[in-house]
Amino acid sequence: MKQNDNKTTSEFDQLWQQRLQSAAQSRCPIDGLALQHHIATAQQAPLKAKTGGRRTLWWAVAAAACLAAVLLPLRHILFGHSGIRTVEIDGQEIQFACNNDCSPEGTISMLNQIVNK
Amino acid sequence: MPPLQQCNTKFADLVMRHRDLIWHICSDYSLSAAWETEDAFQEVLCALWRDMNQFEGRSSERTWIYRVASNTMLMLKRRQSNRPAPNGTALPQTAETNDNYNLLLQLIDQLPDADCRIVRAHLDGFSNAEIATICGSTTAAIAMKLSRIKKKLKHKYEAER
Numbered sequence: 001m002k003q004n005d006n007k008t009t010s011e012f013d014q015l016w017q018q019r020l021q022s023a024a025q026s027r028c029p030i031d032g033l034a035l036q037h038h039i040a041t042a043q044q045a046p047l048k049a050k051t052g053g054r055r056t057l058w059w060a061v062a063a064a065a066c067l068a069a070v071l072l073p074l075r076h077i078l079f080g081h082s083g084i085r086t087v088e089i090d091g092q093e094i095q096f097a098c099n100n101d102c103s104p105e106g107t108i109s110m111l112n113q114i115v116n117k
Numbered sequence: 118m119p120p121l122q123q124c125n126t127k128f129a130d131l132v133m134r135h136r137d138l139i140w141h142i143c144s145d146y147s148l149s150a151a152w153e154t155e156d157a158f159q160e161v162l163c164a165l166w167r168d169m170n171q172f173e174g175r176s177s178e179r180t181w182i183y184r185v186a187s188n189t190m191l192m193l194k195r196r197q198s199n200r201p202a203p204n205g206t207a208l209p210q211t212a213e214t215n216d217n218y219n220l221l222l223q224l225i226d227q228l229p230d231a232d233c234r235i236v237r238a239h240l241d242g243f244s245n246a247e248i249a250t251i252c253g254s255t256t257a258a259i260a261m262k263l264s265r266i267k268k269k270l271k272h273k274y275e276a277e278r
Contacts, residue, residue: 011217011278012221012270012271012274012275015217015218015221016221016240016267018218019218019221019222019240020240020242023141023240023241023242024242026137026138026140026141026144027137027140028136028137028139028140028141028158029140030136030140030155030158035132035133035136036129038132038158038159038162039128039129039132039162041159041162041163042128042159042162042163042165042166043125043128043166045163045166045167046167
């Protein structure tokens, strides 16, 4: 049994070698006019554009720029804003916490409220 | 994009230089009369022409041709297996021949596409590094896979014999 296995294994290795050698010996039977005809037929297909990858990259950059142009002016509305704002009145610096509305109108309205209080 | 005339000459030269390799890949993958080797040869030339502009010389011409040609042949093989064989005859699924060499070829043919491609490239004389470029893998992974596939083929061969 063992001897039989060894026999098939060495047979397999021989066939493997035979297949390895066959690749080097392979010759194309198409030549001359027939080959030229095959080449000409292939050349009728349109070529793929070379810049495919780069074009995709440019589209991605352009899309990101458009998104930024839309989102940046709206960031206070979309994401809210808070921080400390400083204004100067009669030479005195007044600091106050500001939340969503930090526009000039909003600031004046808030100051009016403070003064009225 | 280079002028068409320049492309034409470059392509013709490329085919002339590597026609034996292209023919070998086509005859190796062609399984039934539905896709004669010559039809497959034409399909591979069309694929090479379409992709020619995308070849940037990062790998050797031979490796690139092998990748495009084996991709095309695997695609044809898949298309062929989806279609009934001509004259109502089924494609050979099991080895019925006494010819041991044909048995090995059939066993290789029955491997999954990815494994089949690795084995064929190895048997066609490509190094593990070149096969890694063809398959988009690493040299170490190819070496490991190759040894595993060869072992599997050997077992199958022994079982069929």
